[in-house]
Amino acid sequence: MTPLPTRLTRGRWLLYALAALLAVFVYFFDLDGQHIPKNGDEYPYEHIARMTAASGHLLPLQSELDDMRNTKPPMLFWQGIASTNWGADWTLWHLRYPSVIYTLLTALMIFLLATRLARDPGKGFLGALAFLAFFSTYRFGRPFLTNPPEVFWLFLPLFILLYWGRAAFASRSLPLLLGAVIGVGLLYKSFALLLPIGLCLALWYLAQRQYRLGPFLRKDLWKLAVIAVVALAAFSLWFALDPQPQEIWREFVLKENAGKFDPHSSSGYLSKLLWGTSSFWVLVLGYPLNAGLLAFPVIGLMIGALRQRHTLSDAEKLLWIWVLVLLVVFSLPSQRSARYLLAAMPAIAVLGALGWQRISRAWFVLSLVIVAVAVAGLAYLSVRLQAAMSGEALYPLLTWLLYGATILLALAAMARPALTRIGSCVAVLLVFLSLAAFLRPFDGALGQYPQETQRRLAGAEVWVPYDFNAKYELYRFLLPGATIRGYVEEREENIAELASTYPIFAVRVPLATEPGERCEVIGQRLDLRGRQTDAEIKAILHGKVLENLFLKELLMECPAATTPAPRP
Numbered sequence: 001m002t003p004l005p006t007r008l009t010r011g012r013w014l015l016y017a018l019a020a021l022l023a024v025f026v027y028f029f030d031l032d033g034q035h036i037p038k039n040g041d042e043y044p045y046e047h048i049a050r051m052t053a054a055s056g057h058l059l060p061l062q063s064e065l066d067d068m069r070n071t072k073p074p075m076l077f078w079q080g081i082a083s084t085n086w087g088a089d090w091t092l093w094h095l096r097y098p099s100v101i102y103t104l105l106t107a108l109m110i111f112l113l114a115t116r117l118a119r120d121p122g123k124g125f126l127g128a129l130a131f132l133a134f135f136s137t138y139r140f141g142r143p144f145l146t147n148p149p150e151v152f153w154l155f156l157p158l159f160i161l162l163y164w165g166r167a168a169f170a171s172r173s174l175p176l177l178l179g180a181v182i183g184v185g186l187l188y189k190s191f192a193l194l195l196p197i198g199l200c201l202a203l204w205y206l207a208q209r210q211y212r213l214g215p216f217l218r219k220d221l222w223k224l225a226v227i228a229v230v231a232l233a234a235f236s237l238w239f240a241l242d243p244q245p246q247e248i249w250r251e252f253v254l255k256e257n258a259g260k261f262d263p264h265s266s267s268g269y270l271s272k273l274l275w276g277t278s279s280f281w282v283l284v285l286g287y288p289l290n291a292g293l294l295a296f297p298v299i300g301l302m303i304g305a306l307r308q309r310h311t312l313s314d315a316e317k318l319l320w321i322w323v324l325v326l327l328v329v330f331s332l333p334s335q336r337s338a339r340y341l342l343a344a345m346p347a348i349a350v351l352g353a354l355g356w357q358r359i360s361r362a363w364f365v366l367s368l369v370i371v372a373v374a375v376a377g378l379a380y381l382s383v384r385l386q387a388a389m390s391g392e393a394l395y396p397l398l399t400w401l402l403y404g405a406t407i408l409l410a411l412a413a414m415a416r417p418a419l420t421r422i423g424s425c426v427a428v429l430l431v432f433l434s435l436a437a438f439l440r441p442f443d444g445a446l447g448q449y450p451q452e453t454q455r456r457l458a459g460a461e462v463w464v465p466y467d468f469n470a471k472y473e474l475y476r477f478l479l480p481g482a483t484i485r486g487y488v489e490e491r492e493e494n495i496a497e498l499a500s501t502y503p504i505f506a507v508r509v510p511l512a513t514e515p516g517e518r519c520e521v522i523g524q525r526l527d528l529r530g531r532q533t534d535a536e537i538k539a540i541l542h543g544k545v546l547e548n549l550f551l552k553e554l555l556m557e558c559p560a561a562t563t564p565a566p567r568p
Contacts, residue, residue, distance in 0.1 A: 008122055016125040019426050023107075023132045026429050027100050027142060030436045032093040033443035034474055035528055037135075037435070038143035039339070043470040044068050045144055046095065049080035050473070053087035059242045065470055070251040073238055075187040076146050092477055095144040102148035103141035107131050109152075109159045110346050114353040116163055117315050126422065127353030133428040134345055135292020136338070146189050147342050153185030154197055155346045158322060161204060162315055169208045175226040182227065183234025191235045192257055196329040196343075198228055200322045207318060260333035272334055280331045286338030287323070290345055293367050293374065293428045300363035301352050308358070316354055319347040356421055364424045365414050371427045372410040378438045379403045384545050385441075388511055389526075394441045402437055406430040439528075446526040449478055449555060453523035457482045462555075463502040465489035467531060475506070478525075491533075495519075499558040508551045523555035 008016070030036060044065060051062035058078055063069035081087070084094045107128040115124030131137055140147040157178045161168045168174055178201075186193055205220040206213075239245040273280055287302070288295035305312065305320060312320070323344045330340040352359070379400075386394050406427060413423025441447060458481035465487060466472045472486035487498075493507050499519050508527060529551050532540070536548040 012122060015422070016122065016129075019129055019422070019429075020125065022426065022433075023129060023429055024104065026433050026436070027103065027132065027138070028097075029433065030440065030443060031096050031100065031142060032091060033436070033439060034092070034447065034477070035439045035442045036142060037139040039140060039145060040468040040471065042143045042145055043468060043473045044071065045076060045080070045146075046473045047470040049077045049084075049095070049144075050087055050090065050476070052077050053081045053084065056086075059238075060244050060247070061242075067251055067255060068469065070248045071256055072146055072189065073187045073235070073252070074242075075149065075184065076144075079149070080144060090476070090480075092144075096142055099142055099144060099148040102152045103132075103137060106141075106148075106152045106155060106346055109155060110349050110353075113159055113163055114350050117313070117350070118354055123353040123356065126356055126425070127349045129422070129425040129429070130294060130297075130352050131346055131349035133292075133294055133425045133432075134290055134349070136290035136342055136345060138292075138432050140339065140342060147339070149188040150185055150193070151343050151346060153181055153188065154193065154343045156181050157197070157201070158204075158319075158347070161201075162318065166208070169205065172223075175223040176230060179227040179230025180234060182231040186231055186235040187238065190252075190257060191232065193343075194228060194231055196325050198224065199329065200325045201227065203321050203325070204318050207314075207321070260335045273331070278334070278336045280336070283327065283331055283336045283338070283341070286327075286341040287344070287348060289338045290341060291348070293370055293431060294424065296363040296366040296370075297352065297359050297424065298348060300359040301348070301355060304355060304358050304360075305351070313354070316351060319351050322347050323351075359421075361417060361420050364420045367424050368410045368414050368420070368427060371424075371431055372407050374431055375403050375406045375410075375434050378434050381545060381549075382438055385550055388546050388550065389446075392446065394446070395437070399434075399437045399440075402430070402434055406434055442526055442528055449523040449525055453555060454479055454481065456522065457504070457555075459483065460504055461485055463487050463498075463505040465493070465506060465508055495556075499556065503559065504555070504557050506553055506555050508553045510547055511550055511552050512546075513552070519556040519558040521554050522557050525553050525555075527551045527553045 044063075047065060048061055048063045048069065048071070051064065052058070055062045058081070059074060061069050061074060061077060079098055080095050083098050084090050110131050111121075111124040111128040113124075114127035115121045118124070141151070142148075160174070160178070160181075182194065182197055185197075202224055205224065206216045209216045209220065239248055242248055272278055276282075288298045291298040305316070326341050326344045330336060382395050382399070382403075386392075409423060409430065410427045413419045413427060416423075457479055461483045462475070462479060463485045464472050464475045467489045470486075472484055475482070475484045487502070487505070489508065493509065495507055495509070496518065498505050498507055504522075508529070527550075529536075529549055532548065539548050
């Protein structure tokens with residue numbers, strides 16, 4: 001039975017509107033920060049976009065990294081070239097803001113679709129807010145990565161079919177549009193995405209025929225063929241326009257895509273599929289892991305859907321098909337990651353909105369408990385860092401009020417059932433804002449080199465540490481105008497050895513380290529250590545935070561250094 005339209009009271013409209021504005025603010029806040037949650041792939045993508053922009057041509061893509069020139073199709077890099085005006089406005093803000101726009105447009109589709117399916121704008125708001133409260137959305141939906149456009153362009157054809165229903169499925173012209181839409185998504189990520197989206201659409205069209213194979217083959221198979229041909233034709237433009245298509249084949253098709261089926265293990269493909277950190281069973285946990293602090297409600301959603309699978313609406317069944325298809329398809333490569341399931345998170349958000357009341361309140365209470373613990377942990381780290389930086393006022397009163405307000409909201413949402421569900425989404429968004437506030441000193445004045453230092457090093461060659469492909473690209477934002485060279489960072493750097501090798505270099509050291517008298521310190525900044533080892537994580541859990549999490553980076557000039565040479 002079709003539900004009757006639900007009208008929101010003025011008070012609830014105001015509440016949802018304020019929550020939506022909070023979400024938009026959270027996603028743009030500190031967008032140009034070096035320490036926002038992200039993935040390391042952003043660094044080589046920045047490198048390729050910068051080098052290609054500097055070449056003055058859109059193709060071929062340019063890179064100084066070995067076998068990392070055609071690591072992705074060109075759309076992301078063209079997007080970066082356009083948003084930075086061919087590199088003239090080379091800032092993290094200009095690189096990243098299109099990602100946020102893509103993410104917010106995806107949230108808008110979730111709002112519209114959930115509203116239409118439930119005939120309740122309140123459900124639409126809940127779906128959009130839940131999507132924006134997923135940690136995977138916050139982590140991968142803001143940086144300069146392929147994920148925001150990939151999620152948008154793959155969800156768009158599903159949105160069109162579900163929003164317009166039978167008319168869309170019956171349309172004879174829509175397949176051309178769907179093929180073009182999917183083709184743009186392929187040009188952002190990979191031609192391989194045609195497999196999951198094509199399989200999903202095939203099952204959707206088959207479901208519209210009540211799984212009768214004859215009518216499906218006669219009336220719908222040609223539509224799927226058109227979609228596939230148009231999408232692949234759009235992707236093939238990369239080969240047609242690039243003057244070196246053989247390099248695309250070697251680097252992208254063979255290495256980047258076919259290479260993902262290499263188990264890179266002596267135990268073989270089947271063993272890696274069934275056991276270990278990259279097994280199918282770990283991938284199954286990808287959906288709750290992507291949800292982050294909303295993992296428990298997502299688990300509740302999945303359990304509830306399994307138990308009530310016979311009473312789900314047609315739209316819910318179609319969305320679950322997309323969720324399951326991605327899980328199955330991305331279990332086939334030897335490299336399995338929750339990140340590969342991001343394209344299904346909009347569907348998870350819509351499903352959560354439609355079944356919001358069917359999810360036990362206990363699952364949301366568990367999330368709220370974790371929210372309170374997470375913010376308490378941020379407050380603890382803030383206190384420890386403030387104590388270590390005596391004389392520096394790192395956190396204003398507003399930060400402490402934010403911590404307190406988030407914990408109070410979590411407690412209130414636990415105590416009042418009417419507030420629990422919407423309060424969970426808002427509380428998680430406030431956790432994201434609290435995290436950004438905690439990181440603010442690392443991206444503010446203390447986390448930057450002074451203007452005087454930047455001017456002094458304009459045009460100079462500066463050697464900087466990196467522990468991930470092209471991570472030295474971040475120094476082009478910290479020291480604009482300098483010629484950046486990278487050396488491989490070691491856990492315990494020997495400053496004397498660096499001083500004898502590099503005339504000007506940056507080195508990351510514990511807060512209490514004294515640089516010595518051999519070199520002149522021409523600048524320093526506050527920093528965080530990333531990519532902790534297991535031993536360092538254990539040490540942090542035992543209270544050794546200052547030694548393993550917080551760092552200072554020294555910029556040193558040593559005139560007596562010999563001819564620089566990168567360390568292996």
